[in-house]
Amino acid sequence: xxxxxxxxxxxxxxxxxxxxxxxxxxxxxxxxxxxxxxxxxxxxxxxxxxxxxxxxxxxxxxxxxxxxxxxxxxxxxxxxxxxxxxxxxxxxxxxxxxxxxxxxxxxxxxxxxxxxxxxxxxxxxxxxxxxxxxxxxxxxxxxxxxxxxxxxxxxxxxxxxxxxxxxxxxxxxxxxxxxxxxxxxxxxxxxxxxxxxxxxxxxxxxxxxxxxxxxxxxxxxxxxxxxxxxxxxxxxxxxxxxxxxxxxxxxxxxxxxxxxxxxxxxxxxxxxxxxxxxxxxxxxxxxxxxxxxxxxxxxxxxxxxxxxxxxxxxxxxxxxxxxxxxxxxxxxxxxxxxxxxxxxxxxxxxxxxxxxxxxxxxxxxxxxxxxxxxxxxxxxxxxxxxxxxxxxxxxxxxxxxxxxxxxxxxxxxxxxxxxx
Numbered sequence: 575x576x577x578x579x580x581x582x583x584x585x586x587x588x589x590x591x592x593x594x595x596x597x598x599x600x601x602x603x604x605x606x607x608x609x610x611x612x613x614x615x616x617x618x619x620x621x622x623x624x625x626x627x628x629x630x631x632x633x634x635x636x637x638x639x640x641x642x643x644x645x646x647x648x649x650x651x652x653x654x655x656x657x658x659x660x661x662x663x664x665x666x667x668x669x670x671x672x673x674x675x676x677x678x679x680x681x682x683x684x685x686x687x688x689x690x691x692x693x694x695x696x697x698x699x700x701x702x703x704x705x706x707x708x709x710x711x712x713x714x715x716x717x718x719x720x721x722x723x724x725x726x727x728x729x730x731x732x733x734x735x736x737x738x739x740x741x742x743x744x745x746x747x748x749x750x751x752x753x754x755x756x757x758x759x760x761x762x763x764x765x766x767x768x769x770x771x772x773x774x775x776x777x778x779x780x781x782x783x784x785x786x787x788x789x790x791x792x793x794x795x796x797x798x799x800x801x802x803x804x805x806x807x808x809x810x811x812x813x814x815x816x817x818x819x820x821x822x823x824x825x826x827x828x829x830x831x832x833x834x835x836x837x838x839x840x841x842x843x844x845x846x847x848x849x850x851x852x853x854x855x856x857x858x859x860x861x862x863x864x865x866x867x868x869x870x871x872x873x874x875x876x877x878x879x880x881x882x883x884x885x886x887x888x889x890x891x892x893x894x895x896x897x898x899x900x901x902x903x904x905x906x907x908x909x910x911x912x913x914x915x916x917x918x919x920x921x922x923x924x925x926x927x928x929x930x931x932x933x934x935x936x937x938x939x940x941x942x943x944x945x946x947x948x949x950x951x952x953x954x955x956x957x958x959x960x961x962x963x964x965x966x967x968x969x970x971x972x973x974x975x976x977x978x979x980x981x982x983x984x985x986x987x988x989x990x991x992x993x994x
Contacts (some may be wrong), residue, residue, distance in 0.1 A: 577606040578662040580651050580672035582644065585613040585630070588840050589784070589814045590874030591692075593759045598690075601950035602666065603627040605957065610662060612654050612672070614647060640699075644671040651675045655682060664961060668692055670716075673723035686961045689727035691737060694720050694869055701788050701865040721745075729960030731953075736870025736892045752956040755896065757949030758877035758940045761847040778808040778836075779919070780853035780884075782846060782875045785811075785818035788866060790859030790889065790910075792825060797859075797915035799829050805923050807854060811837045812846055850882035854929055855905075855922050858888040862909045866891055873897070880904070881940045885932035887918045897944075903935035 579599055586592045595613070602609045608627055615621070615632030623630040633650035637643045652675040655661070661681045667673045668690045677687060696716045700707035707713070724730065724744065730751045732738040738753050783789055791811070798809055809831075813819055816839060826835045841849070850856060856879040860866045870893045879886045880903065888894040890906040898904035905922060908914035922929050 575606055575664070576608045576610065576658075576660050576662040577602045577664040577666065578610045578612065578655070578658075578676070579666045580612040580676060581668040582647055582671045583613055583668070584615060585611070585632075587814070588842065588846070590756075590878065593843065593878075594756060594874060597757060597759065597946055597950065598666070598953065599628050601953050602664075602957075604950065605954050606664060608660075610654065610658065612651050614643075647671050648675045652679060655679050661685070664688070664957060666690060666957075667723075670695065670719045670723050673727070674719060677723065677726045686729075686957075687727045688729040688731060688957065688960055689723055690731040690733075691724075691741060691869075692733055693865070693871065696720055697864050697869045701863055702786065729956065731956060732870075733872035734870040734893050734896055736867070736896070740869045752959070754949070754952055754956060755944065756872040756874050756877055757946045758874070758881035758944050759843070759946060761850070761878070761882045762844065777806065777854055777923075778810045778852070779923075780810050780812065780849055780856040780879075781859075782812040782814075782849070782856065782879075783858075783873075784815055785813050785822045787818070788861050788863050790861045791822055793861065793910060793912055793915060794857055794859045795825055795829055795831060795835075796912035797919060798831060798834065800912060800916040801920055801923075802831070802834060804920065807923060809835045810849060810853070811835060812841050812849055813837060813839050815840070847878070847882055850879050850884050853879075853884050854926075855879075855885045855887055855932075857915075857919075858886055858894060859907075859915060860889045860891055860894065860909070862889075862891070866893060876904075877940060877944050880936035881944075883933040883937045885922065885929055885936055887915070887922065897939075899939075901932075903932055903939045905932070 579602060581595055583591050583595060585595050599609055599611050603626065608629065610629050610631060612631045615634050617634055619632055619634065621632050621634055631654045633647045635646040635650070637646060648671055651672055655676065663685050665676050665682060665685050665687045667676055673689055676682060696713050724741070724746050730741060730746055732741060732751055732753050733756055735753055738751050741751055742748050781791065781794060785791055811822070819839065823837070826832055856875070858873055858876050872893065876886050876888055876894065876897050885904050886898060887905045887907060888898050889909040891909055895906060898906060900906040905918045907918040
């Protein structure tokens, strides 16, 4: 039995999503004979790649406009399924741009579809592109596409309880949702490379992730400015992509923090883990917005820091509080409050023993609740729970009727995509 896993992400990538995608594909390869992984790619990546039981099919057609890029990817997903010798019986997708061409493909009639909801574009896009919030017709069209995918998937995976509650409010039956928080990848050997010239000297604190506004970097810089006269720790920014990076650099200079901030872009996972291990603590200053509060997330950077034994100071949002217990394995501060964040930084910078205790407890939290092995087992359990009832239904149903049911929705879904 074969599986197909589609995601509108570049793979591999230094972002946390890259680790998650790899772990998902590896977990599915434990259960299925072959896994077809359909992703985005850069022009210098191979369009087709085979690694053991996993076959990668990359869409290399790029476009600066996200919606145009999603159209290219949808066509690519449809083409991949059409070319496969054996149609997959299990289909896993992380976004509507993958889901629509999969759910409406005639070859996949009778397959089990699982929608892993990491972020819905009707919530995400206005946070990334605020002007889109004024385009009511576009947001309405996108919500209709999301509703189609949510209604026609046989199972839904949410990455946090906040996300589950939001999906229920959107009309998704609670019984069809499995909450599966993200896992932390194995950080590997403890010793970082001693001859790495980019290794920061002296005490430093670490932020890892993108420079998107909702990540809270401006708040972090304001908090650092409040305590700069009290400590000499350097802030290391490990930024995964260059998007929004110019704005961050300008803000650093405007705040007079150029001598206290070091920026690294696109580091490998190994290099990032080395930074985590040596940092006094890491930071996840997520801001209050629909992206973080309404649909939720499960920040991989928090989990990776904890896996390295480095405590995290995170915003006291429900998605962070699901992972971090204040004062036991990390620290939480009042969201969007530079003063509250500065006080939390003072507390940890002034008490190395507290940092050590929090870091040790953080490692225990990852081992017991967020290990890669436990996560893979829970994912496969969820797959089986969605497949078994569907297999019984498919056994008793007329396959031609199922195919006709899929075709009934194909034209409507295609029209919705073309409206964008």
